Amino acid sequence: MAKTYHPPSVIEAIRADYFSTRLNSVVTVTFATFVAWAIWQLVNWGLINATFSEENKDACGHGAGGACWAVIDARWRLVLFGLYPFEEQWRSGIACVAIVITGILSCVPWFWNARRLSGLWVGGFLVFYILMRGGILGLTPVFEQNWGGLSLTIFIFATTTLLGMPLAIVFALLRRSELPWIARTMGVVIDTIRSLPLLSIMFTFAIVLPFVLPGWMIGDKLYRVIVGYALFFACYQAEIIRGGMQALSPGQEEAAKALGMGYWHRIGYIVLPQAFRNALPPTINQLVITFKETSLVVIIGFFEILASGNAAYGNADWNFAHVEVYCFVGFIYFIFVFALSRYGAHLERRMAVAQR
Amino acid sequence: MFAALKDKSTRDSAAQLGFVGIFILLIVVFGFTARSNLEAQGMTSGFGFLERATGWGISFSLIDFSTSDTYLKAIWVGILNSLFLGVIALTLATVLGVAIGVMRVSGNKMAQLIATTYVEIFRNLPLLLQVFFWYAILTTLPRPRDFADATGPIFFTGRGVYLPGLNVTGLSVFLVFAALVVTFGLWIWLKSARKFARVSMSQKKTRARGIWITWLVLSAGLLWWGRIPDSSLVSQPFLKGLNFREGIRISPELMACIVSISIYGGAYIGEIVRAGFNAVGKGQSEAGHALGLSQFQTFVYIRLPLAIRAVLPTLINQYVWLFKSTTIGIAVGFVDFFMVISTSINQSGQTLELIAILMGGFLVINYSMAWVLNRVNDAIKLKGNQLRT
Numbered sequence: 001m002a003k004t005y006h007p008p009s010v011i012e013a014i015r016a017d018y019f020s021t022r023l024n025s026v027v028t029v030t031f032a033t034f035v036a037w038a039i040w041q042l043v044n045w046g047l048i049n050a051t052f053s054e055e056n057k058d059a060c061g062h063g064a065g066g067a068c069w070a071v072i073d074a075r076w077r078l079v080l081f082g083l084y085p086f087e088e089q090w091r092s093g094i095a096c097v098a099i100v101i102t103g104i105l106s107c108v109p110w111f112w113n114a115r116r117l118s119g120l121w122v123g124g125f126l127v128f129y130i131l132m133r134g135g136i137l138g139l140t141p142v143f144e145q146n147w148g149g150l151s152l153t154i155f156i157f158a159t160t161t162l163l164g165m166p167l168a169i170v171f172a173l174l175r176r177s178e179l180p181w182i183a184r185t186m187g188v189v190i191d192t193i194r195s196l197p198l199l200s201i202m203f204t205f206a207i208v209l210p211f212v213l214p215g216w217m218i219g220d221k222l223y224r225v226i227v228g229y230a231l232f233f234a235c236y237q238a239e240i241i242r243g244g245m246q247a248l249s250p251g252q253e254e255a256a257k258a259l260g261m262g263y264w265h266r267i268g269y270i271v272l273p274q275a276f277r278n279a280l281p282p283t284i285n286q287l288v289i290t291f292k293e294t295s296l297v298v299i300i301g302f303f304e305i306l307a308s309g310n311a312a313y314g315n316a317d318w319n320f321a322h323v324e325v326y327c328f329v330g331f332i333y334f335i336f337v338f339a340l341s342r343y344g345a346h347l348e349r350r351m352a353v354a355q356r
Numbered sequence: 357m358f359a360a361l362k363d364k365s366t367r368d369s370a371a372q373l374g375f376v377g378i379f380i381l382l383i384v385v386f387g388f389t390a391r392s393n394l395e396a397q398g399m400t401s402g403f404g405f406l407e408r409a410t411g412w413g414i415s416f417s418l419i420d421f422s423t424s425d426t427y428l429k430a431i432w433v434g435i436l437n438s439l440f441l442g443v444i445a446l447t448l449a450t451v452l453g454v455a456i457g458v459m460r461v462s463g464n465k466m467a468q469l470i471a472t473t474y475v476e477i478f479r480n481l482p483l484l485l486q487v488f489f490w491y492a493i494l495t496t497l498p499r500p501r502d503f504a505d506a507t508g509p510i511f512f513t514g515r516g517v518y519l520p521g522l523n524v525t526g527l528s529v530f531l532v533f534a535a536l537v538v539t540f541g542l543w544i545w546l547k548s549a550r551k552f553a554r555v556s557m558s559q560k561k562t563r564a565r566g567i568w569i570t571w572l573v574l575s576a577g578l579l580w581w582g583r584i585p586d587s588s589l590v591s592q593p594f595l596k597g598l599n600f601r602e603g604i605r606i607s608p609e610l611m612a613c614i615v616s617i618s619i620y621g622g623a624y625i626g627e628i629v630r631a632g633f634n635a636v637g638k639g640q641s642e643a644g645h646a647l648g649l650s651q652f653q654t655f656v657y658i659r660l661p662l663a664i665r666a667v668l669p670t671l672i673n674q675y676v677w678l679f680k681s682t683t684i685g686i687a688v689g690f691v692d693f694f695m696v697i698s699t700s701i702n703q704s705g706q707t708l709e710l711i712a713i714l715m716g717g718f719l720v721i722n723y724s725m726a727w728v729l730n731r732v733n734d735a736i737k738l739k740g741n742q743l744r745t
Contacts, residue, residue, distance in 0.1 A: 017465040021651075024464050031466040174375075181372040185379060192715075195722040197680035199694060200714055207701065208711050211393050212386035292482040299484075299687055306485055322492035330481050330489070337480040 071321040072328050075312040079329060082148015082308045088140065092151045095131040098124055099154050107343060113273075125158055144222050148303035150332065156226055156294045156304065161287065163230035168237035173267065175242060193235040199296055201228045206300045225300055233290055240286060244279030245271055280351065284344030288337050295333075305329055390708055405706050406431075412703060414691045416607055418526060427700055434696030435717060441613055441692060442679045448618035449678060453625025460626065461633040471626065479623040484684055486620055491612035491688040500600050511593060511600060517611055518593035521604035528582025532575040539571040545735065609690040613682065621678045628674060632667030633659060665736055672729040676722050693717060 008016065018028040049066025053073050072079075081089045102124025111117050132151060135141035147155065174186040193201065205228030210218050218224070248271065256266040276283075298307045309329040313321045394401055406428040413423050417433045418440060459471035478486070497514040511518040522529075543564055546552055552560065593600045606614075636659050644654035685692040691699075697714045701707050 017463075020463065027462075027464050028466045031464075031470055035466070035470065179368050179372045179375075182375045185376055192719065195676070195680075196715055196718050197683040197694065199683045199686070200711075200718065203694075203698065204711055204715075208707050211707055212390040214385075214389055288480075292480075295482040295484040296684070299684075306482070306488070310488065320496075322496070323489070326485060326489045326492065330485055333482055333485065334477075334480050338476065341480060 067324050067327075068321045069324060071313060071318045071324050075318065075325075076328075078149070079305065079308050079312050079325070080149045080151075082152060082303045082305075083146045084148060084151070085140075085142060085146065088134070088142060091131045091134070091139065091142075092147075092149070095128045096151050096154055098127045098131065099158055121158075121162060125162060128155070128158065144220060149308045150305045152302065152304040153291075153294050156222075156229065156297060156302075157291050159226045160229045160233050160290060160294070163227070164233035164237060167230060167234035168241055169272065171234055171238035172241040172245065175238060176245060190235045190238055193232060194239070198229070198232055198293055199299060201232050202296060202300050204228065221300075222302065225297060225302070229290075229294075233286070236286055237283065240279045240282045241272075241275055243282070244275035244277070247278045248274050277351070281344055281348040284340060284347065288341050288344070291337055291340065292333065305332065394708075399705055401706070401708065403709055405704050405709070408704070410700070410703065412699065414696070415689075416610060416691055427704065430696050430700065431693070431713060431717075434691060434693040435721075437691055437696075438682050438685075438693040439721070441610065441617075441682050441685065441690070445614050445617035445621065445682065446675055446678055448614065449621030449625055452618055452622030454629055456622060456626030457629025457633065460630045475623045475626055477623075478619050479627070481620075483616060483620045483681055484687055486616040487612055487684055487687055490615045491608060494608040494611055494615075500595060509592065513600070514608070515605075516608055517606045518600045519604045519606065520590055520592045521602075522579065522590060523584045524579050524582040525584065528578045531578050531582075535571055535574055535578070539567055542567050544732065607690075609685070609688045612688050613685050613690050617678065617681060617684075620681075621674070624674055624678075625671065628667050628670050629663065631670070632663035635666040636662040668729075668733045668736070672726060672733065675729065676726055679722065679725065680718070 019025045044066070046067050050069055051066065052069045077086070077089060081092045084092045102120060105111060105124075106117060106120055111120055130136065131139070132147060132155065133141060133143075171186060171190060174182055175190060177183045177186070202225050205224045206221055209224055209228075252270055252274065253266055256270045261270070294304065295306045297304055298310075303311075306329060309325050313319060313325045318325075391401070407426055409424045410427055410430050411423050414421050414430065414433055416437060418436045419433060421429060421433050456471045456474055459467040460475070462468065495514050497512050500511070500513045500515055502513075509520045546560060546563055546567070555563075593602055593605075640658050640662060641654045644658045645651075649657065682692055683694040686695040686698060689695070694714065697710050701710050704710070
């Protein structure tokens with residue numbers, strides 16, 4: 001009688017996954033014990049023994065053995081909004097939401113062409129900027145020096161990518177140029193900037209640039225740092241786009257040439273759309289890294305979310321609560337970065353299916 | 357005039373000339389503005405200041421440094437510290453990353469779960485946040501005086517981690533490490549270079565053993581030679597008064613940088629290693645099993661070497677990238693290259709020169725690191741039709 005296939009039962013599946021050999025069983029048991037212990041400790045610390053509201057503040061602190069989430073209860077506004085005026089903080093909040101919605105909308109395939117995507121982002125960014133800066137529509141003006149917390153992080157990230165993306169395309173095209181001197185000069189510039197640490201670039205733009213620029217070009221320190229960051233981003237992104245272009249079969253461009261298309265038509269309608277498609281997963285990865293590395297502006301002296309987190313526990317009342325504050329700040333970063341990187345992984349899978 | 361513009365080669369030359377010209381023009385404009393700005397402030401440019409005494413101290417230094425030493429020496433101390441941190445952190449990150457990568461491709465779901473959680477948590481948090489976090493944890497450990505009745509070779513205190521050390525000179529330790537690197541290079545060369553393709557396996561093994569024994573003997577000799585006279589060879593930290601004496605103290609700053617960069621880098625390297633294992637075709641390990649190799653042997657002799665070869669180019673980029681991230685030492689006050697430069701800028705005001713040194717230093721370090729690793733890659737990468745799936 002022929003054996004018929006029957007799907008493995010739950011027990012069989014568990015055995016195959018966890019206890020297939022003696023070594024595997026030992027590994028499973030050891031790791032499971034460790035995981036159980038870690039989860040127990042975490043729950044104990046974060047939930048059972050923890051203090052949640054500011055009123056019970058005295059209960060937490062030294063030797064209580066649990067997390068003191070009261071610090072978040074008391075200081076979350078400082079962490080999220082920094083030095084933004086208290087009465088106007090709703091604007092900062094809505095501005096963040098506007099950018100997040102813009103980000104979510106740009107994941108919708110309907111927006112996936114250059115005109116709609118750039119329109120969406122310019123629009124979203126304008127809403128953000130008007131809300132934050134004020135000065136029109138009856139909103140009181142709040143200057144950049146008072147921006148802080150999450151909205152400053154998002155502002156730096158959004159301006160960097162909005163400035164950097166077009167720049168990256170220009171850099172990639174120049175580096176691929178048929179004219180050797182243009183390609184070579186661009187190559188040297190890109191490789192040099194890529195081999196420098198981001199921190200040194202930001203530092204140079206913040207501290208050194210005022211020395212070498214004529215007075216009218218200096219501008220605000222925040223914008224100088226953003227320009228430096230955008231340049232750095234553009235150099236990395238240019239290499240990613242160039243990689244996407246190289247993955248394109250040369251026949252595509254040759255066919256376009258044969259049809260008599262000019263340079264700009266070839267680039268705009270044939271090369272770039274396909275190159276971007278190829279380069280999408282590494283681009284998302286680069287955006288993830290860029291978002292995380294906005295935290296470096298703390299060192300240059302800006303009050304973004306990590307710095308406001310430092311400030312939140314940096315007074316006598318809360319100086320023991322650093323772990324809780326960092327957990328909170330880390331959680332906020334994690335939501336953004338994790339969502340973005342999951343989306344990148346999703347795109348990668350989708351494209352892998354499409355190319356099969 | 358217009359006829360000339362119609363000629364393509366003329367137009368091309370003009371475009372190139374214009375492009376390069378704009379760059380040169382920018383640099384010249386920057387140079388002149390800088391000069392007039394400096395003159396307005398009454399500062400002299402040039403590298404003469406490197407010979408001046410700094411007047412400030414450095415909390416952590418591998419070579420002797422005092423406040424009367426020159427800027428040049430301070431910068432050298434910074435570079436050494438950066439390299440020191442980089443070597444330790446990258447080594448630990450590699451060890452962690454390989455372990456995590458192996459866990460992720462192992463058949464055991466529990467191991468996969470742990471490794472995936474690790475990667476997703478630590479890769480998705482900014483490095484700077486992690487540095488701050490570990491620094492806060494490390495500096496709030498119990499004070500040394502609370503260790504009055506504690507025993508053990510290692511003490512985790514709020515002022516740093518105390519380890520037993522050797523009473524030997526720094527130079528001899530450095531030479532031992534240099535010899536280790538050379539020995540490792542020789543070993544790799546012996547194992548994989550074309551030149552030794554005809555040497556038999558057993559002969560290779562004998563030679564490899566010879567190389568490693570030479571290293572052991574040499575380093576024992578070096579350490580003996582480098583002994584500090586009138587002290588025992590091993591120095592164990594002990595509590596005296598409010599602080600520990602002897603042994604090696606790893607400051608919280610250095611420790612926070614090492615821990616965070618290795619954990620963060622480990623998550624990235626783990627992903628790279630996993631991709632490497634996935635790039636090795638299933639046929640390879642099936643062939644190993646068919647030849648009667650055990651699961652472990654297949655892993656050590658077939659999957660791991662192939663995976664390493666597959667990922668080395670990606671890994672090189674990752675190393676360069678991680679090395680650049682050692683600059684975050686400044687966030688917690690670890691005196692690395694970047695922090696020395698930034699302190700020097702504050703103290704001497706020679707901004708442009710110091711920034712030039714910073715950038716030049718990183719270019720040299722990163723390019724030479726990439727060059728060496730690329731040579732290693734050339735030596736061990738699979739050639740021609742060796743890569744089969």
